[in-house]
Amino acid sequence: MDATLKKQLEITATKVRLGIIEGVFNAKSGHPGGSLSIADLLTYLYFAKLNVYPDKPDEPSRDRFVLSKGHTAPALYSTLAQKGYFPEEELKSLRHIGALLQGHPCITIPGVDMSSGSLGQGVSVAAGMALSAKYQGETYKVYTVL
Template sequence: MNIDELKQKAVQIRMDVLRMIHHAKTGHTGSSLSNTDILTALYYKVMRVDASRPKWEERDRFIASKGHAVESLYCILADRGFFPKEELATFSRYGSRLIGHPNNKVPGVEMNTGALGHGLSIAVGMAKAAKMDGRPYRVYTLMGDGEQAEGSVWEAAMAGAHYKLDNLIGIIDRNKLQISGSTEEVMGLEPLEDKWATFGWHVVAVNGNDMAELVEALQAAPQAAGKPTLIMAYTTKGKGVSFAENVPHWHHHVPSDAELNLAMDELTQHMREIAGGRV
């Protein structure tokens, strides 16, 4: 896909996310909208994955450390053909495998995640295994910025640098909001880029809602031999829906019928703008 096609795909995924959460009457709306561009760049442009072979040994691995924002991941996996799109209607229903955090019974999901702070540790182990086995795959993990207050993140950061895991790419969805408010009010993180660099990572800062910047940064990794890469993706929580953007309440707010209709109208207009009025 070219950049405009990726932008259109991200809009479609946002629409799918909102419909799924509205139907289920539960979900983490703001977080999934903020990370949609990141996941779209990964799954439609950057990562080597094959829906017909979800356990292909040479596949790139993705760990959703920010596990509560699973809705966008499920929608993308369904769109890529890992499981039928009709199954999205079962999200968070009794007996469904599409539960509220990543579930490795779902094709394309590598690990159960959700306890914040664990994803990077898992990714370090996978990247180390690839080095030991001489395999070419890369390991990507998406973390939340509120998650950076977890001590296990920094233990894993040290290990990734110590073992020179340049096949490891960490991404932080830096939307500066968490469930209880601003990250800087809850637990100050800055200077976050400098901290990761001090821990031995090659740090790249991008606009995490700019598809061209994301693709360029992800495709260029690693830029420093022998160093893991940390992509600081500055995003907007609730991105794509004007009345949800940067509103803490939308962390896990379920859109009403009226809000869903308004959001669909906004996203449809955005799709038209990307396509030059042809949609």
Template sequence: MTAIELKRVANVIRQDIISMLVPAKSGHPGGSLSAADIVATLFFQEMRINSEDPLWADRDRFVLSKGHAAPVLYSALAEKGYFPKEELQGLRQTGRMLQGHPDMKRTPGVDMSTGSLGQGLSAANGMALAAKLDAKDYRVFVLLGDGEVAEGQVWEAAMAAAHYKLDNVTAILDFNGLQIDGATDSVMCSAPLAEKWRAFCWHVIEVDGHDVDALLAAYAEAKQVKGKPSIIIAKTVKGKGVSFMENQAGWHGNAPSVEQGEQALKELREEAANLG
């Protein structure tokens, strides 16, 4: 896909996120919207996957460590054809497939059940180590939240990935600067992030997380790194694409009303029209 086509996909994903959350009346728009460009470039360009065979043994794996951002993953999976788009309207409803956090046993295309923060990198390490032991060439991508990296297990997993030289692991940090209680630096400062990951023997790449060309270049760079895992620190905007949600911690875990949803979709559709 071209950069413009990927931007259109990211816009569709953002529209889907809003359209899911309004009827659900609960969920997490802020961190889902911030990650749309990351997920769009992974699922529609970078990852080797097959929606007709979700359990294909040689597929690349994706772990949404910040599982509360499930809507961004569900939209990408629906747009790729893993399940009908109509399922998106059943988000967080009893008996439906798409729950508040990803469930690998119920949702095609979900490689790891997540929700308890801090555990995704450990799971990704296991998948990557299995690939090494089985002489497979698939890659494992894991999306972390910047509030999540205050969890100690993240750093234990970071040490393990470096120790086992898991160069088939690429972590992407959605660095939007906000979490449920406010600014990440105020709640639990994890700065300086790049220096910390380098100290843990990771290859570090810093990019604008809304620049699709920069993201694709970062994935390509990570693929060339041998002997150590890579992390892409992607600077993003919480609530990206919706004016009244951008950079507002209050939209971490609150669903928009019907009226707010209409306004958000109006803005996103105008953005799509401007993309041509």
């Protein structure tokens, strides 16, 4: 990894962490520790590894990401906001009634590939996505975080 990309990822990861803290603080609930623990990983995936298209979130050729530990949704939401899937302002309404961003990822949110909640269920869904891609001759990758 070149120094420029590394620096850019560090800056973006800091913004992701700030979004996590802002969202959880405004919600007055959530799991900040778990969310903060995956900020660097999600930043790397979304800004250096995954082939995703915020302007076309349902693009069939995109890579897939499954967050199996759904309680760390603030990290995913903050990363998706930084990537441009929706405005960062949405983070301020995290877990509010009627808001786009709730306590666990929901497939109706742009950039979310699986609704998750119960720990561990994402592994089987990600495996199913990968098998489906293989059988259909698709080349996209599937990533998951337990």
